[in-house]
Each structure stands twice: as structure tokens, then as C-alpha cells.
Amino acid sequence: MTRTTITSVTVEPLTIPLLEPFAIATGSVDAASNVLITITLQDGSVGYGECAPFPPSTGESQETALAAARGCAELLRGQNVANWRVLAKLIRSHFYAQATVCTGMEMAILDALTRSYGIPLYTFFGGATSSVETDLSIPLVSPEHGYELAQDAVEKGISSIKVKVGGGLREDVDRVEAIRSGAPHVGLTLDANQGYTPNEALLCLEALNDRDIRPLLLEQPVAKDDFEGLRYITNHTSVPIAADESVSSPADAWRLISMGAVNVINIKLMKSGFVQALDIAALCRSTNTQLMVGAMIESRLAISASAHFVAGLGGFRFIDLDTPMLLAEDPFTGGYEQRGGAYDLSAIKSGLGIERR
Incomplete structure (x- = not known):
């Protein structure tokens, strides 16, 4: 086990109201109904990721994203975030229909990795x-x-x-x-x-x-x-x-x-x-x-x-x-x-x- 090994992955709803309803040609929403992912590494570094499903655009909902993210968490425990491209491919091979979940997991992985490395993501x-x-x-x-x-x-x-x-x-x-x-x-x-x-x-x-x-x-x-x-x-x-x-x-x-x-x-x-x-x-x-x-x-x-x-x-x-x-x-x-x-x-x-x- 290295310092960039994932020791825990948590998944929870992230629901934030909007100032006013936001309407576009394909639908209207009054809140961000998202999912928060938190990854912790062996060295204590913590990375955050967000999934933002929008049913008219992605075919996902907060409920499907939560379910997929929890399944994805089982894949990631014990993996090394230094191999972030390998992990991104692994995640997408299992959850390709839940694109925002793949992104949220990649985000948390990269946040944790660059925190461990001590450099900004940009x-x-x-x-x-x-x-x-x-x-x-x-x-x-x-x-x-x-x-x-x-x-x-x-x-x-x-x-x-x-x-x-x-x-x-x-x-x-x-x-x-x-x-x-x-x-x-x-x-x-x-x-x-x-x-x-x-x-x-x-x-x-x-x-x-x-x-x-x-x-x-x-x-x-x-x-x-x-x-x-x-x-x-x-x-x-x-x-x-x-x-x-x-x-x-x-x-x-x-x-x-x-x-x-x-x-x-x-x-x-x-x-x-x-x-x-x-x-x-x-x-x-x-x-x-x-x-x-x-x-x-x-x-x-x-x-x-x-x-x-x-x-x-x-x-x-x-x-x-x-x-x-x-x-x-x-x-x-x-x-x-x-x-x-x-x-x-x-x-x-x-x-x-x-x-x-």
C-alpha cells in the first residue's frame, strides 16, 4: 500500500436550491440534484468529486447516480490514484451509461492525487x-x-x-x-x-x-x-x-x-x-x-x-x-x-x- 492508495470512498446526495427556476428548451429545474463523492488516501489526503445529472441531457437522475456511484466505490477501494487514467478506464467500462458518475469519480481521484502531490490541479x-x-x-x-x-x-x-x-x-x-x-x-x-x-x-x-x-x-x-x-x-x-x-x-x-x-x-x-x-x-x-x-x-x-x-x-x-x-x-x-x-x-x-x- 502506497501513500496514494484509496482507503475510503463515500457517496451522498448533494441537493442545493436555485435562486429561481432555471428553464431551457428541454426542461426546467429549481434545484441542483447532484451527488457528492469523497475519496480519502492512505496519507490522509481527501479529494472531492461532484456528479451533476440532468435527465434531459444525460439520461441520469440523482437516484441513478447515487446507485451507480455506490457501486463504483466498491471498485475503487484499495486502488492507487497515481494510476488515474487506468482507473478512469475501469470506471467507464463498468458505468459508461452514467457519465456524470464517471466524471465525479475522476474528479475526486484527481483532487486527491494533486492534494497528495501538493500541486494545484490547474x-x-x-x-x-x-x-x-x-x-x-x-x-x-x-x-x-x-x-x-x-x-x-x-x-x-x-x-x-x-x-x-x-x-x-x-x-x-x-x-x-x-x-x-x-x-x-x-x-x-x-x-x-x-x-x-x-x-x-x-x-x-x-x-x-x-x-x-x-x-x-x-x-x-x-x-x-x-x-x-x-x-x-x-x-x-x-x-x-x-x-x-x-x-x-x-x-x-x-x-x-x-x-x-x-x-x-x-x-x-x-x-x-x-x-x-x-x-x-x-x-x-x-x-x-x-x-x-x-x-x-x-x-x-x-x-x-x-x-x-x-x-x-x-x-x-x-x-x-x-x-x-x-x-x-x-x-x-x-x-x-x-x-x-x-x-x-x-x-x-x-x-x-x-x-x-
């Missing part, structure tokens, strides 16, 4: 930078409320707003226009969460262009398996088109890139896990495809992990890691220091730098 991933700057999302709300939320975002020092669309063209255009009025000097990206047909997506962009609004990005306009629809939109607009739900693996990313179907790939650790996320990022770099990072409804814990990943690798054009700002309470401290939309990791001594309150 340094472990390459140390390209020590800070990232996120946007802030506005869900499917009325134009009036969107205007208010946009003004609040500006007051918080946010420099980019992500607007949820895909609920209905007229309402979407009115919402985006109201948000532009509330935050006239802030960059806007759009996320349809599979809510459009290809023609509806182009009509939305055309209607916004008529109002002198050009978004920086349109994310996942069509159903996740409509690769041809993505290509059609990309070929008929100059607005960058991003794939989110369509990409869970390097194979998905390569298919879309080789088709010329998208300009941007959104990496979400909850979909791909760390090992596959590294492969997707390398693929995008080698093909000059722009990189984006996003999240499910995640707490400071999982968002910190994504921030460390992005800071370590560098080169991400779009960063959407705002969900801790949507939660009514925060059960964790550390992970980063926030100023406006900027997450500063430079004070982290080891691992994720996360502690429980």
Missing part, C-alpha cells in the same frame, strides 16, 4: 494560466425579466451573457432584444438547447440581424443527433455554430469536425469526463476548431474542476461556468476567488482547493 493540467472569465446565463424568461437580469449582470461586472432560446421564435427574439437593451455593451451568445429546426435557427439569426444584433455564437440549435442540420446552419450563416449535446466523446467531435458541421465544440466534463475531454481538446486544437467549456447545474465544486481544467490547458474561446451564481446557497468554500465573472485560481495550494463548510 498546474497538473499544464498551468497555461491561473484564471478564467465566465459568462452569465439568462434562462427562458419574459423580456421584462430578461432586461432586469441583464442589468444585474452588468452591475456584477459580467462581460458576456448567454441567452437561452429555443422556446418560440417571437419570444426568443424579444428576449434577446430586451437583454441587449439592459446590457448594451456586453457580448451575447445564444443557446437553443436543441429547440430549433435548421430553418428556425436561421430565421432567429436573421430577425436579430434586422435589429442590429449579432450574437458571438449560437449553441446547439437543433436536436443532438441532427448532424446534417448543424451542417446546414453552419453553411448558411457567418455566426459561429457550436455543438454541445451532440458531442459526448472524441468520436462525436471528430465526426462533426470532419463534416464541417460546426465551428465550436462545447466540452462539458459531465458528459465526457477528464480523459476524453483532453482528447476532444487536442482534436479541436489540431483542426483549428474553437474550444468552449460549459456545465450542467453544478456547484462551486464541479465548476472549480472545470475552471482548473480550462486554466491548465488554455486556449478556450468561450467559457460558460456560471451555475454557482444561480444557486441559493454554497456548501463549499475555496476552489477560486471570484471578481465579477473572473475566477482566480492563483491562491490554490493543492488540488481543487475546495473545502466543505
Whole structure:
């Protein structure tokens, strides 16, 4: 037994209410219904991981994630976290249908390992930078409320707003226009969460262009398996088109890139896990495809992990890691220091730098 051998793995629910319901094209939630994983090593190092299942996107629920995580815990006891890639492969071979559980376990393993090594996780991933700057999302709300939320975002020092669309063209255009009025000097990206047909997506962009609004990005306009629809939109607009739900693996990313179907790939650790996320990022770099990072409804814990990943690798054009700002309470401290939309990791001594309150 070495100092980086796993001596215990605990699994528990992590439920955190939202400040207000968060609605997107595929559903609405009023709480983060997640799972917390804690791994302890022989040398006393403790690593934390979070699973953030979102049924419309991942096909998982808190209940299925809890069950799978408890089964996964039995696999990991007595294993050496220094062999983190081997363990990631082992976990995925048994629980491939529970992607967020695979990610949560990888997260806890890497947190424990880098705490034991005495280095921050972003340094472990390459140390390209020590800070990232996120946007802030506005869900499917009325134009009036969107205007208010946009003004609040500006007051918080946010420099980019992500607007949820895909609920209905007229309402979407009115919402985006109201948000532009509330935050006239802030960059806007759009996320349809599979809510459009290809023609509806182009009509939305055309209607916004008529109002002198050009978004920086349109994310996942069509159903996740409509690769041809993505290509059609990309070929008929100059607005960058991003794939989110369509990409869970390097194979998905390569298919879309080789088709010329998208300009941007959104990496979400909850979909791909760390090992596959590294492969997707390398693929995008080698093909000059722009990189984006996003999240499910995640707490400071999982968002910190994504921030460390992005800071370590560098080169991400779009960063959407705002969900801790949507939660009514925060059960964790550390992970980063926030100023406006900027997450500063430079004070982290080891691992994720996360502690429980």
C-alpha cells in the first residue's frame, strides 16, 4: 500500500436550491440534484468529486447516480490514484451509461492525487494560466425579466451573457432584444438547447440581424443527433455554430469536425469526463476548431474542476461556468476567488482547493 492508495470512498446526495427556476428548451429545474463523492488516501489526503445529472441531457437522475456511484466505490477501494487514467478506464467500462458518475469519480481521484502531490490541479493540467472569465446565463424568461437580469449582470461586472432560446421564435427574439437593451455593451451568445429546426435557427439569426444584433455564437440549435442540420446552419450563416449535446466523446467531435458541421465544440466534463475531454481538446486544437467549456447545474465544486481544467490547458474561446451564481446557497468554500465573472485560481495550494463548510 502506497501513500496514494484509496482507503475510503463515500457517496451522498448533494441537493442545493436555485435562486429561481432555471428553464431551457428541454426542461426546467429549481434545484441542483447532484451527488457528492469523497475519496480519502492512505496519507490522509481527501479529494472531492461532484456528479451533476440532468435527465434531459444525460439520461441520469440523482437516484441513478447515487446507485451507480455506490457501486463504483466498491471498485475503487484499495486502488492507487497515481494510476488515474487506468482507473478512469475501469470506471467507464463498468458505468459508461452514467457519465456524470464517471466524471465525479475522476474528479475526486484527481483532487486527491494533486492534494497528495501538493500541486494545484490547474498546474497538473499544464498551468497555461491561473484564471478564467465566465459568462452569465439568462434562462427562458419574459423580456421584462430578461432586461432586469441583464442589468444585474452588468452591475456584477459580467462581460458576456448567454441567452437561452429555443422556446418560440417571437419570444426568443424579444428576449434577446430586451437583454441587449439592459446590457448594451456586453457580448451575447445564444443557446437553443436543441429547440430549433435548421430553418428556425436561421430565421432567429436573421430577425436579430434586422435589429442590429449579432450574437458571438449560437449553441446547439437543433436536436443532438441532427448532424446534417448543424451542417446546414453552419453553411448558411457567418455566426459561429457550436455543438454541445451532440458531442459526448472524441468520436462525436471528430465526426462533426470532419463534416464541417460546426465551428465550436462545447466540452462539458459531465458528459465526457477528464480523459476524453483532453482528447476532444487536442482534436479541436489540431483542426483549428474553437474550444468552449460549459456545465450542467453544478456547484462551486464541479465548476472549480472545470475552471482548473480550462486554466491548465488554455486556449478556450468561450467559457460558460456560471451555475454557482444561480444557486441559493454554497456548501463549499475555496476552489477560486471570484471578481465579477473572473475566477482566480492563483491562491490554490493543492488540488481543487475546495473545502466543505
